[in-house]
Amino acid sequence: MPSFYGSVPILAVAAIQFLLLRSVSSLNLTNEYLHHKCINSQGKYNKGSVYEANLNRVLGLTSSANLVDGFSDATYGEAPNAAYLRLQCRADSYLSKCQACLSTAISELRRRCPGNKGAIIWYDQCLLRISMIHGYGKVDNENDFFLSNPKKVSGNIESFNKETSALLVNLTAKATSTSNVGSDSLVLYAAGEKMIGTKKVFAMVQCTKDFVFKSCLTCLQGILKKFPMCCNGKLGGRVLGVSCNFRYELYPFLRS
Incomplete structure:
Protein backbone atom coordinates (compact mmCIF):
# COMPACT_ATOMS: atom_id res chain seq x y z
CA MET A 1 0.00 0.00 0.00
CA PRO A 2 2.00 2.98 -1.24
CA SER A 3 1.89 5.92 1.12
CA PHE A 4 2.68 9.53 0.37
CA TYR A 5 3.12 12.59 2.53
CA GLY A 6 1.94 15.40 0.32
CA SER A 7 3.63 14.44 -2.95
CA VAL A 8 6.73 12.85 -1.38
CA PRO A 9 6.86 9.02 -0.97
CA ILE A 10 7.40 7.77 2.58
CA LEU A 11 8.10 4.35 4.05
CA ALA A 12 5.09 3.32 6.09
CA VAL A 13 4.47 0.30 8.25
CA ALA A 14 0.89 0.56 7.02
CA ALA A 15 2.04 -0.59 3.58
CA ILE A 16 2.61 -4.04 5.02
CA GLN A 17 -0.27 -3.92 7.45
CA PHE A 18 -2.82 -3.24 4.72
CA LEU A 19 -1.84 -6.43 2.91
CA LEU A 20 -2.01 -8.43 6.13
CA LEU A 21 -5.59 -7.45 6.91
CA ARG A 22 -7.44 -10.62 5.93
CA SER A 23 -10.97 -10.02 7.16
CA VAL A 24 -13.50 -7.40 8.17
CA SER A 25 -13.42 -8.62 11.76
CA SER A 26 -9.65 -8.34 12.01
CA LEU A 27 -9.82 -4.77 10.71
CA ASN A 28 -12.52 -3.78 13.18
CA LEU A 29 -10.74 -5.27 16.17
CA THR A 30 -7.31 -3.78 15.53
CA MET A 132 2.87 24.73 20.97
CA ILE A 133 0.48 26.48 18.54
CA HIS A 134 -3.26 26.44 19.06
CA GLY A 135 -5.02 25.50 15.83
CA TYR A 136 -8.61 25.35 17.09
CA GLY A 137 -11.09 25.83 14.25
CA LYS A 138 -8.37 26.33 11.62
CA VAL A 139 -8.07 24.08 8.57
CA ASP A 140 -4.62 22.48 8.36
CA ASN A 141 -3.74 22.17 4.67
CA GLU A 142 -0.13 21.09 5.22
CA ASN A 143 -0.21 17.86 7.17
CA ASP A 144 -1.93 15.10 5.25
CA PHE A 145 -1.06 11.86 3.47
CA PHE A 146 -2.79 9.08 1.62
CA LEU A 147 -2.96 5.30 1.64
CA SER A 148 -4.34 3.09 -1.08
CA ASN A 149 -4.73 -0.55 -1.99
CA PRO A 150 -2.07 -1.56 -4.55
CA LYS A 151 -4.67 -3.46 -6.60
CA LYS A 152 -7.05 -1.87 -9.10
CA VAL A 153 -10.66 -2.71 -9.79
CA SER A 154 -11.54 -4.72 -12.86
CA GLY A 155 -13.74 -3.21 -15.51
CA ASN A 156 -14.36 0.45 -16.30
CA ILE A 157 -11.96 2.40 -14.07
CA GLU A 158 -13.17 5.78 -15.30
CA SER A 159 -16.74 4.97 -14.30
CA PHE A 160 -15.62 3.57 -10.94
CA ASN A 161 -13.65 6.74 -10.17
CA LYS A 162 -16.58 8.96 -11.16
CA GLU A 163 -19.14 7.07 -9.09
CA THR A 164 -16.88 6.71 -6.04
CA SER A 165 -16.06 10.42 -6.14
CA ALA A 166 -19.78 11.18 -6.38
CA LEU A 167 -20.43 9.05 -3.28
CA LEU A 168 -17.76 10.95 -1.33
CA VAL A 169 -19.17 14.30 -2.51
CA ASN A 170 -22.65 13.26 -1.38
CA LEU A 171 -21.31 12.20 2.01
CA THR A 172 -19.50 15.54 2.29
CA ALA A 173 -22.80 17.34 1.70
CA LYS A 174 -24.44 15.22 4.39
CA ALA A 175 -21.62 15.73 6.91
CA THR A 176 -21.71 19.49 6.47
CA SER A 177 -25.49 19.86 6.41
CA THR A 178 -26.95 22.10 9.11
CA SER A 179 -29.35 19.26 9.95
CA ASN A 180 -26.46 16.93 10.83
CA VAL A 181 -26.44 17.70 14.54
CA GLY A 182 -26.22 15.21 17.39
CA SER A 183 -27.69 15.52 20.85
CA ASP A 184 -25.39 18.36 21.86
CA SER A 185 -22.83 18.98 19.10
CA LEU A 186 -22.18 19.07 15.37
CA VAL A 187 -21.63 15.60 13.93
CA LEU A 188 -19.38 16.56 10.97
CA TYR A 189 -19.33 12.93 9.86
CA ALA A 190 -21.19 10.78 7.37
CA ALA A 191 -20.93 7.21 6.11
CA GLY A 192 -22.71 5.35 3.37
CA GLU A 193 -22.56 2.73 0.66
CA LYS A 194 -23.33 2.47 -3.04
CA MET A 195 -23.51 -0.20 -5.72
CA ILE A 196 -21.11 0.63 -8.56
CA GLY A 197 -21.65 -1.96 -11.24
CA THR A 198 -21.33 -5.30 -9.45
CA LYS A 199 -19.29 -3.82 -6.58
CA LYS A 200 -20.59 -2.34 -3.33
CA VAL A 201 -18.45 0.59 -2.15
CA PHE A 202 -18.44 1.62 1.52
CA ALA A 203 -17.24 5.12 2.40
CA MET A 204 -16.97 7.75 5.11
CA VAL A 205 -15.92 11.38 5.58
CA GLN A 206 -15.13 13.10 8.87
CA CYS A 207 -13.91 16.43 10.24
CA THR A 208 -12.55 17.24 13.68
CA LYS A 209 -15.21 18.61 15.99
CA ASP A 210 -13.63 22.02 16.48
CA PHE A 211 -15.08 23.05 13.11
CA VAL A 212 -18.28 24.69 12.01
CA PHE A 213 -20.03 23.42 8.87
CA LYS A 214 -18.28 25.83 6.48
CA SER A 215 -14.78 24.96 7.73
CA CYS A 216 -15.54 21.25 7.49
CA LEU A 217 -16.77 21.69 3.92
CA THR A 218 -13.62 23.62 2.97
CA CYS A 219 -11.41 20.91 4.44
CA LEU A 220 -13.20 17.98 2.80
CA GLN A 221 -13.36 19.70 -0.57
CA GLY A 222 -9.61 20.24 -0.31
CA ILE A 223 -8.69 16.61 0.33
CA LEU A 224 -11.22 15.30 -2.21
CA LYS A 225 -9.14 17.07 -4.85
CA LYS A 226 -6.43 14.51 -4.03
CA PHE A 227 -8.65 11.59 -5.04
CA PRO A 228 -6.99 11.19 -8.49
CA MET A 229 -3.52 11.05 -6.91
CA CYS A 230 -4.58 8.70 -4.14
CA CYS A 231 -7.22 6.46 -5.51
CA ASN A 232 -7.30 6.15 -9.30
CA GLY A 233 -9.15 2.87 -9.82
CA LYS A 234 -7.85 1.44 -6.53
CA LEU A 235 -9.80 -1.20 -4.58
CA GLY A 236 -9.62 1.09 -1.53
CA GLY A 237 -8.08 4.38 -0.50
CA ARG A 238 -8.08 7.26 1.93
CA VAL A 239 -6.64 10.70 2.54
CA LEU A 240 -5.97 11.58 6.17
CA GLY A 241 -5.20 15.02 7.51
CA VAL A 242 -5.19 16.73 10.87
CA SER A 243 -8.51 18.46 10.17
CA CYS A 244 -10.46 15.92 8.10
CA ASN A 245 -10.29 12.64 6.23
CA PHE A 246 -12.12 10.38 3.81
CA ARG A 247 -12.00 6.64 3.13
CA TYR A 248 -13.63 4.11 0.85
CA GLU A 249 -13.33 0.32 0.61
CA LEU A 250 -15.05 -2.61 -1.12
CA TYR A 251 -15.85 -4.09 2.30
CA PRO A 252 -17.51 -2.68 5.45
CA PHE A 253 -14.81 -1.21 7.70
CA LEU A 254 -16.91 0.66 10.28
CA ARG A 255 -18.51 -0.84 13.36
CA SER A 256 -22.29 -0.71 13.30
Missing part, protein backbone atom coordinates in the same frame (compact mmCIF):
# COMPACT_ATOMS: atom_id res chain seq x y z
CA ASN A 31 -5.89 -0.29 15.69
CA GLU A 32 -3.26 -0.10 12.98
CA TYR A 33 -0.51 2.51 13.10
CA LEU A 34 -0.70 4.53 9.88
CA HIS A 35 1.81 7.39 9.96
CA HIS A 36 3.42 10.05 12.13
CA LYS A 37 5.17 13.38 11.70
CA CYS A 38 7.59 15.11 14.08
CA ILE A 39 7.12 18.86 13.56
CA ASN A 40 10.74 19.93 13.90
CA SER A 41 9.97 23.57 13.08
CA GLN A 42 8.43 23.94 16.58
CA GLY A 43 11.67 22.89 18.23
CA LYS A 44 12.39 20.61 21.17
CA TYR A 45 11.82 20.90 24.89
CA ASN A 46 14.34 20.08 27.60
CA LYS A 47 13.86 17.56 30.37
CA GLY A 48 12.37 19.25 33.40
CA SER A 49 11.29 22.33 31.42
CA VAL A 50 8.04 24.22 31.90
CA TYR A 51 6.83 23.05 28.50
CA GLU A 52 7.39 19.40 29.41
CA ALA A 53 5.41 19.88 32.62
CA ASN A 54 2.57 21.55 30.72
CA LEU A 55 2.58 18.82 28.07
CA ASN A 56 2.45 16.08 30.68
CA ARG A 57 -0.43 17.84 32.38
CA VAL A 58 -2.52 18.27 29.23
CA LEU A 59 -1.88 14.64 28.24
CA GLY A 60 -2.89 13.49 31.69
CA LEU A 61 -6.06 15.58 31.70
CA THR A 62 -7.10 14.20 28.32
CA SER A 63 -6.31 10.58 29.14
CA SER A 64 -8.66 10.78 32.11
CA ALA A 65 -11.45 12.48 30.16
CA ASN A 66 -14.70 10.78 29.25
CA LEU A 67 -14.28 11.27 25.49
CA VAL A 68 -17.98 10.62 25.06
CA ASP A 69 -17.99 12.31 21.64
CA GLY A 70 -14.57 11.05 20.60
CA PHE A 71 -12.94 14.48 20.52
CA SER A 72 -10.73 16.57 22.77
CA ASP A 73 -9.05 19.93 22.24
CA ALA A 74 -7.17 20.90 25.38
CA THR A 75 -4.49 23.32 26.51
CA TYR A 76 -2.40 23.83 29.61
CA GLY A 77 -0.04 26.63 30.58
CA GLU A 78 0.69 30.11 29.28
CA ALA A 79 2.53 31.20 26.14
CA PRO A 80 5.30 30.69 25.18
CA ASN A 81 5.18 27.40 27.09
CA ALA A 82 1.55 26.49 26.54
CA ALA A 83 0.97 22.92 25.36
CA TYR A 84 -1.97 22.12 23.10
CA LEU A 85 -3.52 18.76 22.28
CA ARG A 86 -6.05 17.62 19.71
CA LEU A 87 -7.56 14.14 19.68
CA GLN A 88 -10.14 12.95 17.17
CA CYS A 89 -11.34 9.36 17.19
CA ARG A 90 -13.03 7.68 14.25
CA ALA A 91 -16.78 8.05 14.48
CA ASP A 92 -17.33 4.40 15.46
CA SER A 93 -14.52 4.34 18.04
CA TYR A 94 -15.87 6.26 21.00
CA LEU A 95 -15.53 5.70 24.74
CA SER A 96 -13.31 2.71 25.64
CA LYS A 97 -12.00 2.20 22.09
CA CYS A 98 -11.20 5.90 21.80
CA GLN A 99 -9.49 5.84 25.19
CA ALA A 100 -7.41 2.83 24.19
CA CYS A 101 -6.33 4.51 20.96
CA LEU A 102 -5.35 7.67 22.86
CA SER A 103 -3.20 5.70 25.30
CA THR A 104 -1.41 3.95 22.44
CA ALA A 105 -0.94 7.20 20.55
CA ILE A 106 0.59 9.01 23.55
CA SER A 107 3.08 6.22 24.16
CA GLU A 108 4.09 5.92 20.52
CA LEU A 109 4.31 9.66 19.92
CA ARG A 110 6.75 9.99 22.81
CA ARG A 111 8.82 7.14 21.37
CA ARG A 112 8.79 8.28 17.76
CA CYS A 113 9.19 12.03 18.37
CA PRO A 114 11.10 12.30 21.69
CA GLY A 115 11.31 15.86 22.96
CA ASN A 116 9.39 17.42 20.07
CA LYS A 117 7.07 20.27 21.02
CA GLY A 118 4.96 19.50 17.97
CA ALA A 119 4.07 16.07 16.58
CA ILE A 120 1.20 14.17 14.94
CA ILE A 121 0.36 10.48 14.85
CA TRP A 122 -2.40 8.69 12.95
CA TYR A 123 -3.97 5.33 13.77
CA ASP A 124 -6.85 3.50 12.19
CA GLN A 125 -9.02 4.56 15.14
CA CYS A 126 -7.74 8.02 16.04
CA LEU A 127 -5.54 11.03 15.39
CA LEU A 128 -3.43 12.73 18.06
CA ARG A 129 -1.60 16.03 17.70
CA ILE A 130 0.49 17.93 20.22
CA SER A 131 1.67 21.46 19.53
Whole structure:
Protein backbone atom coordinates (compact mmCIF):
# COMPACT_ATOMS: atom_id res chain seq x y z
CA MET A 1 0.00 0.00 0.00
CA PRO A 2 2.00 2.98 -1.24
CA SER A 3 1.89 5.92 1.12
CA PHE A 4 2.68 9.53 0.37
CA TYR A 5 3.12 12.59 2.53
CA GLY A 6 1.94 15.40 0.32
CA SER A 7 3.63 14.44 -2.95
CA VAL A 8 6.73 12.85 -1.38
CA PRO A 9 6.86 9.02 -0.97
CA ILE A 10 7.40 7.77 2.58
CA LEU A 11 8.10 4.35 4.05
CA ALA A 12 5.09 3.32 6.09
CA VAL A 13 4.47 0.30 8.25
CA ALA A 14 0.89 0.56 7.02
CA ALA A 15 2.04 -0.59 3.58
CA ILE A 16 2.61 -4.04 5.02
CA GLN A 17 -0.27 -3.92 7.45
CA PHE A 18 -2.82 -3.24 4.72
CA LEU A 19 -1.84 -6.43 2.91
CA LEU A 20 -2.01 -8.43 6.13
CA LEU A 21 -5.59 -7.45 6.91
CA ARG A 22 -7.44 -10.62 5.93
CA SER A 23 -10.97 -10.02 7.16
CA VAL A 24 -13.50 -7.40 8.17
CA SER A 25 -13.42 -8.62 11.76
CA SER A 26 -9.65 -8.34 12.01
CA LEU A 27 -9.82 -4.77 10.71
CA ASN A 28 -12.52 -3.78 13.18
CA LEU A 29 -10.74 -5.27 16.17
CA THR A 30 -7.31 -3.78 15.53
CA ASN A 31 -5.89 -0.29 15.69
CA GLU A 32 -3.26 -0.10 12.98
CA TYR A 33 -0.51 2.51 13.10
CA LEU A 34 -0.70 4.53 9.88
CA HIS A 35 1.81 7.39 9.96
CA HIS A 36 3.42 10.05 12.13
CA LYS A 37 5.17 13.38 11.70
CA CYS A 38 7.59 15.11 14.08
CA ILE A 39 7.12 18.86 13.56
CA ASN A 40 10.74 19.93 13.90
CA SER A 41 9.97 23.57 13.08
CA GLN A 42 8.43 23.94 16.58
CA GLY A 43 11.67 22.89 18.23
CA LYS A 44 12.39 20.61 21.17
CA TYR A 45 11.82 20.90 24.89
CA ASN A 46 14.34 20.08 27.60
CA LYS A 47 13.86 17.56 30.37
CA GLY A 48 12.37 19.25 33.40
CA SER A 49 11.29 22.33 31.42
CA VAL A 50 8.04 24.22 31.90
CA TYR A 51 6.83 23.05 28.50
CA GLU A 52 7.39 19.40 29.41
CA ALA A 53 5.41 19.88 32.62
CA ASN A 54 2.57 21.55 30.72
CA LEU A 55 2.58 18.82 28.07
CA ASN A 56 2.45 16.08 30.68
CA ARG A 57 -0.43 17.84 32.38
CA VAL A 58 -2.52 18.27 29.23
CA LEU A 59 -1.88 14.64 28.24
CA GLY A 60 -2.89 13.49 31.69
CA LEU A 61 -6.06 15.58 31.70
CA THR A 62 -7.10 14.20 28.32
CA SER A 63 -6.31 10.58 29.14
CA SER A 64 -8.66 10.78 32.11
CA ALA A 65 -11.45 12.48 30.16
CA ASN A 66 -14.70 10.78 29.25
CA LEU A 67 -14.28 11.27 25.49
CA VAL A 68 -17.98 10.62 25.06
CA ASP A 69 -17.99 12.31 21.64
CA GLY A 70 -14.57 11.05 20.60
CA PHE A 71 -12.94 14.48 20.52
CA SER A 72 -10.73 16.57 22.77
CA ASP A 73 -9.05 19.93 22.24
CA ALA A 74 -7.17 20.90 25.38
CA THR A 75 -4.49 23.32 26.51
CA TYR A 76 -2.40 23.83 29.61
CA GLY A 77 -0.04 26.63 30.58
CA GLU A 78 0.69 30.11 29.28
CA ALA A 79 2.53 31.20 26.14
CA PRO A 80 5.30 30.69 25.18
CA ASN A 81 5.18 27.40 27.09
CA ALA A 82 1.55 26.49 26.54
CA ALA A 83 0.97 22.92 25.36
CA TYR A 84 -1.97 22.12 23.10
CA LEU A 85 -3.52 18.76 22.28
CA ARG A 86 -6.05 17.62 19.71
CA LEU A 87 -7.56 14.14 19.68
CA GLN A 88 -10.14 12.95 17.17
CA CYS A 89 -11.34 9.36 17.19
CA ARG A 90 -13.03 7.68 14.25
CA ALA A 91 -16.78 8.05 14.48
CA ASP A 92 -17.33 4.40 15.46
CA SER A 93 -14.52 4.34 18.04
CA TYR A 94 -15.87 6.26 21.00
CA LEU A 95 -15.53 5.70 24.74
CA SER A 96 -13.31 2.71 25.64
CA LYS A 97 -12.00 2.20 22.09
CA CYS A 98 -11.20 5.90 21.80
CA GLN A 99 -9.49 5.84 25.19
CA ALA A 100 -7.41 2.83 24.19
CA CYS A 101 -6.33 4.51 20.96
CA LEU A 102 -5.35 7.67 22.86
CA SER A 103 -3.20 5.70 25.30
CA THR A 104 -1.41 3.95 22.44
CA ALA A 105 -0.94 7.20 20.55
CA ILE A 106 0.59 9.01 23.55
CA SER A 107 3.08 6.22 24.16
CA GLU A 108 4.09 5.92 20.52
CA LEU A 109 4.31 9.66 19.92
CA ARG A 110 6.75 9.99 22.81
CA ARG A 111 8.82 7.14 21.37
CA ARG A 112 8.79 8.28 17.76
CA CYS A 113 9.19 12.03 18.37
CA PRO A 114 11.10 12.30 21.69
CA GLY A 115 11.31 15.86 22.96
CA ASN A 116 9.39 17.42 20.07
CA LYS A 117 7.07 20.27 21.02
CA GLY A 118 4.96 19.50 17.97
CA ALA A 119 4.07 16.07 16.58
CA ILE A 120 1.20 14.17 14.94
CA ILE A 121 0.36 10.48 14.85
CA TRP A 122 -2.40 8.69 12.95
CA TYR A 123 -3.97 5.33 13.77
CA ASP A 124 -6.85 3.50 12.19
CA GLN A 125 -9.02 4.56 15.14
CA CYS A 126 -7.74 8.02 16.04
CA LEU A 127 -5.54 11.03 15.39
CA LEU A 128 -3.43 12.73 18.06
CA ARG A 129 -1.60 16.03 17.70
CA ILE A 130 0.49 17.93 20.22
CA SER A 131 1.67 21.46 19.53
CA MET A 132 2.87 24.73 20.97
CA ILE A 133 0.48 26.48 18.54
CA HIS A 134 -3.26 26.44 19.06
CA GLY A 135 -5.02 25.50 15.83
CA TYR A 136 -8.61 25.35 17.09
CA GLY A 137 -11.09 25.83 14.25
CA LYS A 138 -8.37 26.33 11.62
CA VAL A 139 -8.07 24.08 8.57
CA ASP A 140 -4.62 22.48 8.36
CA ASN A 141 -3.74 22.17 4.67
CA GLU A 142 -0.13 21.09 5.22
CA ASN A 143 -0.21 17.86 7.17
CA ASP A 144 -1.93 15.10 5.25
CA PHE A 145 -1.06 11.86 3.47
CA PHE A 146 -2.79 9.08 1.62
CA LEU A 147 -2.96 5.30 1.64
CA SER A 148 -4.34 3.09 -1.08
CA ASN A 149 -4.73 -0.55 -1.99
CA PRO A 150 -2.07 -1.56 -4.55
CA LYS A 151 -4.67 -3.46 -6.60
CA LYS A 152 -7.05 -1.87 -9.10
CA VAL A 153 -10.66 -2.71 -9.79
CA SER A 154 -11.54 -4.72 -12.86
CA GLY A 155 -13.74 -3.21 -15.51
CA ASN A 156 -14.36 0.45 -16.30
CA ILE A 157 -11.96 2.40 -14.07
CA GLU A 158 -13.17 5.78 -15.30
CA SER A 159 -16.74 4.97 -14.30
CA PHE A 160 -15.62 3.57 -10.94
CA ASN A 161 -13.65 6.74 -10.17
CA LYS A 162 -16.58 8.96 -11.16
CA GLU A 163 -19.14 7.07 -9.09
CA THR A 164 -16.88 6.71 -6.04
CA SER A 165 -16.06 10.42 -6.14
CA ALA A 166 -19.78 11.18 -6.38
CA LEU A 167 -20.43 9.05 -3.28
CA LEU A 168 -17.76 10.95 -1.33
CA VAL A 169 -19.17 14.30 -2.51
CA ASN A 170 -22.65 13.26 -1.38
CA LEU A 171 -21.31 12.20 2.01
CA THR A 172 -19.50 15.54 2.29
CA ALA A 173 -22.80 17.34 1.70
CA LYS A 174 -24.44 15.22 4.39
CA ALA A 175 -21.62 15.73 6.91
CA THR A 176 -21.71 19.49 6.47
CA SER A 177 -25.49 19.86 6.41
CA THR A 178 -26.95 22.10 9.11
CA SER A 179 -29.35 19.26 9.95
CA ASN A 180 -26.46 16.93 10.83
CA VAL A 181 -26.44 17.70 14.54
CA GLY A 182 -26.22 15.21 17.39
CA SER A 183 -27.69 15.52 20.85
CA ASP A 184 -25.39 18.36 21.86
CA SER A 185 -22.83 18.98 19.10
CA LEU A 186 -22.18 19.07 15.37
CA VAL A 187 -21.63 15.60 13.93
CA LEU A 188 -19.38 16.56 10.97
CA TYR A 189 -19.33 12.93 9.86
CA ALA A 190 -21.19 10.78 7.37
CA ALA A 191 -20.93 7.21 6.11
CA GLY A 192 -22.71 5.35 3.37
CA GLU A 193 -22.56 2.73 0.66
CA LYS A 194 -23.33 2.47 -3.04
CA MET A 195 -23.51 -0.20 -5.72
CA ILE A 196 -21.11 0.63 -8.56
CA GLY A 197 -21.65 -1.96 -11.24
CA THR A 198 -21.33 -5.30 -9.45
CA LYS A 199 -19.29 -3.82 -6.58
CA LYS A 200 -20.59 -2.34 -3.33
CA VAL A 201 -18.45 0.59 -2.15
CA PHE A 202 -18.44 1.62 1.52
CA ALA A 203 -17.24 5.12 2.40
CA MET A 204 -16.97 7.75 5.11
CA VAL A 205 -15.92 11.38 5.58
CA GLN A 206 -15.13 13.10 8.87
CA CYS A 207 -13.91 16.43 10.24
CA THR A 208 -12.55 17.24 13.68
CA LYS A 209 -15.21 18.61 15.99
CA ASP A 210 -13.63 22.02 16.48
CA PHE A 211 -15.08 23.05 13.11
CA VAL A 212 -18.28 24.69 12.01
CA PHE A 213 -20.03 23.42 8.87
CA LYS A 214 -18.28 25.83 6.48
CA SER A 215 -14.78 24.96 7.73
CA CYS A 216 -15.54 21.25 7.49
CA LEU A 217 -16.77 21.69 3.92
CA THR A 218 -13.62 23.62 2.97
CA CYS A 219 -11.41 20.91 4.44
CA LEU A 220 -13.20 17.98 2.80
CA GLN A 221 -13.36 19.70 -0.57
CA GLY A 222 -9.61 20.24 -0.31
CA ILE A 223 -8.69 16.61 0.33
CA LEU A 224 -11.22 15.30 -2.21
CA LYS A 225 -9.14 17.07 -4.85
CA LYS A 226 -6.43 14.51 -4.03
CA PHE A 227 -8.65 11.59 -5.04
CA PRO A 228 -6.99 11.19 -8.49
CA MET A 229 -3.52 11.05 -6.91
CA CYS A 230 -4.58 8.70 -4.14
CA CYS A 231 -7.22 6.46 -5.51
CA ASN A 232 -7.30 6.15 -9.30
CA GLY A 233 -9.15 2.87 -9.82
CA LYS A 234 -7.85 1.44 -6.53
CA LEU A 235 -9.80 -1.20 -4.58
CA GLY A 236 -9.62 1.09 -1.53
CA GLY A 237 -8.08 4.38 -0.50
CA ARG A 238 -8.08 7.26 1.93
CA VAL A 239 -6.64 10.70 2.54
CA LEU A 240 -5.97 11.58 6.17
CA GLY A 241 -5.20 15.02 7.51
CA VAL A 242 -5.19 16.73 10.87
CA SER A 243 -8.51 18.46 10.17
CA CYS A 244 -10.46 15.92 8.10
CA ASN A 245 -10.29 12.64 6.23
CA PHE A 246 -12.12 10.38 3.81
CA ARG A 247 -12.00 6.64 3.13
CA TYR A 248 -13.63 4.11 0.85
CA GLU A 249 -13.33 0.32 0.61
CA LEU A 250 -15.05 -2.61 -1.12
CA TYR A 251 -15.85 -4.09 2.30
CA PRO A 252 -17.51 -2.68 5.45
CA PHE A 253 -14.81 -1.21 7.70
CA LEU A 254 -16.91 0.66 10.28
CA ARG A 255 -18.51 -0.84 13.36
CA SER A 256 -22.29 -0.71 13.30
